[in-house]
Amino acid sequence: MWRSTFSLQASRGVAALKNELLQSRSFIRGMKTVTLIPGDGIGPEISEAVMKIFQVAEVPVEWEERNVTAIQGPGGKWMIPSDAKESMDKTKLGLKGPLKTPIAAGHPSMNLLLRKTFDLYANVRPCVSLEGYDTPYTDVNLVTIRENTEGEYSGIEHVIVDGVVQSIKLITEQASQRIAEYAFEYAKNNQRTSVTAVHKANIMRMSDGLFLRKCREAAEKHKDIKFTEMYLDTVCLNMVQDPSQFDVLVMPNLYGDILSDLCAGLIGGLGVTPSGNIGAQGVAIFESVHGTAPDIAGKDLANPTALLLSAIMMLRHMGLHKHAQKIETACFNTIQDKTVLTKDLGGKAKCSEFTKEICQRVRDLE
Amino acid sequence: MAAHSAVFSASRIINPLWGRHLGNAVKVFGTTLTSHRNKTLHVPPPAKYGGRHTVTLIPGDGIGPELLSHVREVFRFSCVPVDFEVVHVDSALEAEDDIENAITAIRRNGVALKGNIETKHTMPPSVKSRNNLLRTSLDLYANVMHCQSLPGVQTRHKNIDILIIRENTEGEYSSLEHESVSGVVECLKIITRSNSLRIAEYAFQLAREKGRRKVTAVHKANIMKLGDGLFLQCCREVASGYPDITFDSMIVDNTTMQLVSKPQQFDVMVMPNLYGNVVSNVCAGLVGGPGLVPGANYGRDYAVFETATRNTGKSVAGKNIANPTAMLLASCMMLDHLKLYSYANLIRNAVLTTMNETGLHTADLGGRGTTSEVVQSIMRVIQSKGQFTADI
Numbered sequence: 001m002w003r004s005t006f007s008l009q010a011s012r013g014v015a016a017l018k019n020e021l022l023q024s025r026s027f028i029r030g031m032k033t034v035t036l037i038p039g040d041g042i043g044p045e046i047s048e049a050v051m052k053i054f055q056v057a058e059v060p061v062e063w064e065e066r067n068v069t070a071i072q073g074p075g076g077k078w079m080i081p082s083d084a085k086e087s088m089d090k091t092k093l094g095l096k097g098p099l100k101t102p103i104a105a106g107h108p109s110m111n112l113l114l115r116k117t118f119d120l121y122a123n124v125r126p127c128v129s130l131e132g133y134d135t136p137y138t139d140v141n142l143v144t145i146r147e148n149t150e151g152e153y154s155g156i157e158h159v160i161v162d163g164v165v166q167s168i169k170l171i172t173e174q175a176s177q178r179i180a181e182y183a184f185e186y187a188k189n190n191q192r193t194s195v196t197a198v199h200k201a202n203i204m205r206m207s208d209g210l211f212l213r214k215c216r217e218a219a220e221k222h223k224d225i226k227f228t229e230m231y232l233d234t235v236c237l238n239m240v241q242d243p244s245q246f247d248v249l250v251m252p253n254l255y256g257d258i259l260s261d262l263c264a265g266l267i268g269g270l271g272v273t274p275s276g277n278i279g280a281q282g283v284a285i286f287e288s289v290h291g292t293a294p295d296i297a298g299k300d301l302a303n304p305t306a307l308l309l310s311a312i313m314m315l316r317h318m319g320l321h322k323h324a325q326k327i328e329t330a331c332f333n334t335i336q337d338k339t340v341l342t343k344d345l346g347g348k349a350k351c352s353e354f355t356k357e358i359c360q361r362v363r364d365l366e
Numbered sequence: 367m368a369a370h371s372a373v374f375s376a377s378r379i380i381n382p383l384w385g386r387h388l389g390n391a392v393k394v395f396g397t398t399l400t401s402h403r404n405k406t407l408h409v410p411p412p413a414k415y416g417g418r419h420t421v422t423l424i425p426g427d428g429i430g431p432e433l434l435s436h437v438r439e440v441f442r443f444s445c446v447p448v449d450f451e452v453v454h455v456d457s458a459l460e461a462e463d464d465i466e467n468a469i470t471a472i473r474r475n476g477v478a479l480k481g482n483i484e485t486k487h488t489m490p491p492s493v494k495s496r497n498n499l500l501r502t503s504l505d506l507y508a509n510v511m512h513c514q515s516l517p518g519v520q521t522r523h524k525n526i527d528i529l530i531i532r533e534n535t536e537g538e539y540s541s542l543e544h545e546s547v548s549g550v551v552e553c554l555k556i557i558t559r560s561n562s563l564r565i566a567e568y569a570f571q572l573a574r575e576k577g578r579r580k581v582t583a584v585h586k587a588n589i590m591k592l593g594d595g596l597f598l599q600c601c602r603e604v605a606s607g608y609p610d611i612t613f614d615s616m617i618v619d620n621t622t623m624q625l626v627s628k629p630q631q632f633d634v635m636v637m638p639n640l641y642g643n644v645v646s647n648v649c650a651g652l653v654g655g656p657g658l659v660p661g662a663n664y665g666r667d668y669a670v671f672e673t674a675t676r677n678t679g680k681s682v683a684g685k686n687i688a689n690p691t692a693m694l695l696a697s698c699m700m701l702d703h704l705k706l707y708s709y710a711n712l713i714r715n716a717v718l719t720t721m722n723e724t725g726l727h728t729a730d731l732g733g734r735g736t737t738s739e740v741v742q743s744i745m746r747v748i749q750s751k752g753q754f755t756a757d758i
Contacts, residue, residue, distance in 0.1 A: 159592060167592070202487075205492075236622075241651045265622060
């Protein structure tokens, strides 16, 4: 199988050492440990592809694989398995493949459980047009930062009388402040020039008004970054006409959901879009946002680009910029070349061939 | 009429006791309740005297006044039998007298043409959006927008022909918000069975009338299970009564992704208020921008016409570069509503000829024409059709 006993034993040994020495992310022989959650469907094969590419690029990362399924703890509360939680608490970094959401399984979706367990408050999606994978939009280079814990997705709904349903959208000062601060920090750390707050404060005067106020306050503290605010409908209108005018977008939950998928659609869909979730206490989980694709699972047809780009995001988050740049260049060149592409990108190659091509380019870039 | 004023006076009595929030709730639910009782009452006849119609005109802010003056110019030139009753709404005032006057004028005339009224952020949150107030008071429950690719306009996608029907009075735009604990704001999204059934019925009727094959409901029922779940259920119920029309549903984020990659797959779309906002703006952007698409708000008794994307266009106001197409096409929709079909077709054809054949475009379409040049060109086309026209 893809997990060799040697690396498993090695990671167990490393984990034991770490537990004795340090609690937080540690450097043993210069290696950082990252929790890997392969996921379901095509998850395992694309995770293997990423591990192989990282190995060839000699990235100082060690993988600790865990599986995430919902288990019922004491008191009937649903939670993730304790070994997965321990691993994440220790490494503070995760790379996750697609997880299947079972219908009527009695428990909430795994993504929701992970989000609640680690308080993943910011969902970051950089959308950059891929050269070689042509869409009608060629000049997209923006980042959507979405508040991920409250807003319209609070899940609080009531039936007031028969035939009248009320959903509550919750906006708190604390969460809005946190996401606004993060947006400006991200812009500063990634050499971005402007942040745009997306809202509908003309209609939702108090709730989006509060969000907007917090964004304005955060903008005051970061005067070197340009701050604008724009209505959601204006953003949608301008996005499909000229996406190059946008840089970093920050917004509450629902608008973020719609806009981040809109931007993913501009560059070619969820199969080529990376995504990162930032949590409190420095936890970060990077994931591919596409589905599990059960119809092509196990057939070596999957496209590992989304997971690979998310892993590259993770490298940048860790500060390993040189490795990130190398792997990213290899990946982009492969797609631009158009000779070895998986089926969803318009080619005929297998997943393993695509991976091998990227590995070869990484070696050539040494 | 009497029922509506009863709702207003009831809310005014309740207001001092319970604050604006319950009053707003009365307005939101009140119009729904009274509209059922009004079903048997006589619908007032259109404001028509001596063969001439009277239509309320609300200039609004930004580019509204200049575009509407162009509409009046074209109407006068084409000798359209429509007189305008102009009602100004000052967006800088906190009192609601202006908008109340406008609403009364629309009740009187039955039909209105309006520009967008700005909602200033410097005002306190108790000052609600004037446009929203107008829509909910008059119970203009259906917002209809027809997005069509025009041959003369360069866009990334071709052959788009989507009819969007958006619920216009409830959903996220209920304006019911409160701060129960300092720093925590709750905003209520209301979905009712009766309004969802009403909009679904409207959508399917319109689809059948226009010979459309497929209706897609846009929702987020995987997250908002009760709210959007109710909406979806109502759409399905209504769909079962129209076996000749295919019905399917799509989650809103997938919808936006599909719209930017393959918009040709959509035919008629029906959705609640906020998703309607997003989808209609995306579609307007796909066919060429906010200057091209007209929108209509229909209620049981009243109809208000405006541009589909409802922009004030402050950045282009007063510079003679705004695109008059959307407002002129909206006025043609209004003429259709008043059953003045020949005038509607005359002006619409002139506008489309100028857009597609002469190639005179304003700045938003990448051209260099001014608003007045485009309007002059439209009037020349109207004159060339040999109709009786006034002097230029």
